[in-house]
Amino acid sequence: MTTRSDAPTRREQILKEAARLFAERGFHGVGVDEIGAAVGISGPGLYRHFAGKDAMLAELLVGISGQLLTGAKRRLAEADGGGPEAVLDSLIEGHIDFALDDRPLITLHDRELDRLRDSDRKMVRQLQRQYVELWVGVVREAHPELGEPAARSAVHSVFGLLNSTPHLGRGGSLPGRGATAELLHRMARGAFAAAGG
C-alpha cells in the first residue's frame, strides 16, 4: 500500500541495501557507515530515516514475516475450493517465489531474529507462528495421516528445503529460475508425501 511503482524511496533503498549487507556479513558485522555508503550517503545520515540500526533490522523482519503471512492468507482464500492439494501447491509456489526473489530477506528471517528488542521479536515470532500454523492446517488436510507434531516438524523441514536457495547460486551453473522453482516444488511435495508412512 505504501509502495507504488515509482522510483524507490530513500527509506526503501536503505532497507534493501541493509538487508543485503546483513545477510552477507551478519547484523553485527555491518557498520552504519557501510550501509550509508551503499546508498550514497554517509554514516549518520541514516538517522534522518531510522531511529537506529536496530530499527532497520526490526522493520525488515516484521515486514518479511507480515508479507509471508499476508500472501499465504490471500492464497488460502483464493485457491480454496480447489481442494487442499491445490492450496498446498499455491502456498509452496508463494514461498518459492519469495525465496527466489528476496534471498537476503529469507536469510535474515531465520538468522538474525535474536538481535531484536523484546517487543519486536515477540511480534515477529507471532507472525511466524501464524504462518506455520496456516501451513500445518493445509498440510494436515492434504495428508490426513500426519499427526499435528509430525506435520509441524514436516513444515519446518520443508521451509529449510525451500530456504536453501541462497546456497544454490554460488556457482553460476544452476539452471534457470523456472527450472529451479519447479525442482523445489516437486521436492517439497515429495517430502510432504513421504512424511506420512
Add this chain to the structure above:
Amino acid sequence: MTTRSDAPTRREQILKEAARLFAERGFHGVGVDEIGAAVGISGPGLYRHFAGKDAMLAELLVGISGQLLTGAKRRLAEADGGGPEAVLDSLIEGHIDFALDDRPLITLHDRELDRLRDSDRKMVRQLQRQYVELWVGVVREAHPELGEPAARSAVHSVFGLLNSTPHLGRGGSLPGRGATAELLHRMARGAFAAAGG
C-alpha cells in the same frame, strides 16, 4: 584420534561453548569474555589455548567439514555393495545424526563461513565441496534420471531440509529423537525421489 573418552580437555570445553554461543548470537555478537565465562575462566585466559577468536571459529568450521566428509567417505566404503539406495540411506542417516547431535555446529557451518581468513575459508569450502560431490555421485546412481545440475541442487536442498533441526526444538512438544530422525529420513528420500520427473 586426539580425543579419548577421558574428561574433556580445556580446549574442547572452550570449543564446545564457543560453538554454542556463536550459533546463538553470531560470531560478532559474542565477546571473548563471554566465552571465557562459559568455561569458568575469564577473558584473556583463552589466549593460552587459542591464538585468537578467529582461530576458534576456524578450528570449529574446519573440524565440522572434515568430520562430515570423513564420515561420508567411511559410510560410502562400508555400505557399498548394498547398492546405491543403501549408500544413500547411510549418508542420510549420518547427516541426520550430526544435525541432531551437534546442532550448534550445523548452524555455524553454513552461517559464519565468511568470517574466516582466506586460507581457512578456502579449506572449508574445499571440504564442503567434496562432501557435496560425494553426495551428488551417490544420488545420481540412485536416481539416474537426474542430471548433474539438478542433482546438485537437490543435494543442497536436502541439506537445507536436514539442517532445519535447530528450528524444531523451540517448543518442547516435538517427538523423540528417534521419531524425528525417521521423519527427516523419509522426507529426504521422498524429496530425492520427487526430484526426478
Add this chain to the structure above:
DNA sequence: CCTTCAGGTTAACGACCGCTAACCTCGCTG
C-alpha cells in the same frame, strides 16, 4: 525575500571489544 524544513554533512563522545603486558601461583621435576 525571508522562513522553514527535510535531508544531508563532519566532529566527536562514550562504550565496547580483541588483544597484549605484566604479574601470580601452582604442580612437576632434576
Add this chain to the structure above:
DNA sequence: CAGCGAGGTTAGCGGTCGTTAACCTGAAGG
C-alpha cells in the same frame, strides 16, 4: 628445594562502532 613452565589473573591500550551534536544547503511556500 630451586626452578620452571602451564595456565591463570587484572590493567590497560588501540581501534571500532553506534549515536549525538552542531552546522550547512537547497527547494518550497506565504
